[in-house]
Amino acid sequence: MSDKQTYRVIQWATGTVGKVSLRHFAENPAFELVGVLVTNPEKVGKDAGEIAGLPATGVIATDDVEKIIALDADCVHFAPLVQDIDMVCRLLRSGKNVVSTLGPFYPTEHFRADIDRIEAACRDGGTSFHGCGIHPGFVGDILPLTLTRLMNRIDRIQVYEIADKLRNPSVYIQFMGFGLDPDELSAQPNCMEGAAISFAQSMSLLVEGLGRTIEDLTEKHEVATAKNDIPYPGGVIRAGTVAGQHWEWTAWADGAPLVVYHLYYMMGDDMEPAWNLGDSRHRIVIEGDPPLEATLMASAAPDGRHPFLGITWTALLGCTAVPHVCDAKPGLITHLDLGVVQPRGLVRPPSADPGTR
Structure with a gap:
């Protein structure tokens, strides 16, 4: 892998994550964008630059899967809304490496069948x-595992994702059941109930990286309700309905809680109870000797608040791994296999578009 080598890439899906990736591939000289797969009929036939808010690239978006499969490319950045292991395997068998923002990330027992299929392909x-993301992924496994090198003894590791979805609206507002009556949310199957299985991949990488094995995985869920109506671009969170959710997953080892993940998603602070967690950020707390705390957050916006960059970071973690994945040995590549990623093409003049500065 050299600074002058370019990698031919395909962007699969151009939603919130895929659009960030598309822009990166179009602007970064380390990559040559050769194809774009879209699922929205309104995007078919459009230039990739138009979709990404950039000048024309000459690459026209298509919904024709067979055309994409037939392309000569080094890697597909795979970012649909729902994972499709059958399609991932088709792409791999066609001679294209795949980086997926949907995982699987690590070979836990639950994902063994999917990983066996991927390995065969x-x-x-x-x-x-390579499966990756910000969380589960980077802030829940390889980042805290790296920080443990600064420790003499570890008692417990806690990882927090705090996201103000009022300031940063996304599909997760509807996806997670915000705006429902608390009893209604608890009575119906919740989209997050299977999330522990996905997050357990990152937990396993971290726990096993410390020489231990997860003995048990427990879950807690609490909600906060809106004190007043909360309008947002997609509607209104009515007073008394769910305006905040805290999911907590704990990995136990040696009979004690070793890793705890906290996921706080909120529609502002006008809630009961008032959590008052401050700006959106990721926070890692390692209890032991010496105690350690690290915070990862976006720089302040003009209004002084720190936006949540979970979507952007999820996309870029995949993009920057592409060269290493392409040059790796065949098979499933985890964060541990990647080693220290050395991104290509990041040091370059800024775009003329002020939105990228």
């Missing part, structure tokens, strides 16, 4: 697969 295609 990698062998057939001589390709590699």
Whole structure:
């Protein structure tokens, strides 16, 4: 892998994550964008630059899967709304490496069947697969594991994701059941109930990286309700309905809680109870000797508040891993296999578009 080498990439899906990736591939000289797969009929036939808010690239978006499969490309950045292991395996067998923002991230027992299929497809295609994201992913596994090198003894590791979804609206507002009556939310199947299985991949990487094994995984869920109506671009969170959710997952080892994940999603602070958690950020707390705390957050916006960059970071974690995944041995590539990623093409003149500065 050299600074002058370019990688031919395909962007699969151009939603909130895919659009960030598309822009990166179009602007970064380390990549040559050769294809774009879209699922929205209104985007078919549009230039990738138009979709990404950039000048024309000459790459026209298509919804024709067979055309994408037939392209000559080094890697597909795979970012649909829902994972499709069958399609991932088709891409791998076609000779294209795949980086997916949907995982799987790490070979836990729950994902063993999918990983076995992916490994087989990698062998057939001589390709590699890497699943990644901000959380689960980076801030819940490889970042805290790296920080543990500063420790003499570890008692417990807590990882917080705090996201103000009023300031940063996304599909998760509806996806997680915000605006429902608390009893209604608890009575119906919740979209987050299976999340522990996904987050457990990051927990396993971290716990096993410390030489231990997860003995048990427990879950807690609490909600906060709106004190007043909370309008947002997609509607209104009515007073008395769910305006905040705290999901807590704990990985136990040696009979004690070793890793705890806290996921706080809120529609502002006008809630009961008032959590008053401050700006959106990721926070890692390592209890032990010496105690350690690290915060990862976006720089302040003009209004002084710190936006939540979970979507942007999820996309860029995949983009910056592409060269290493392409150059890796065939098979599933975890964060541990990647080692220290050395991104390519990041040091370059700023775009003429003020929105990228």
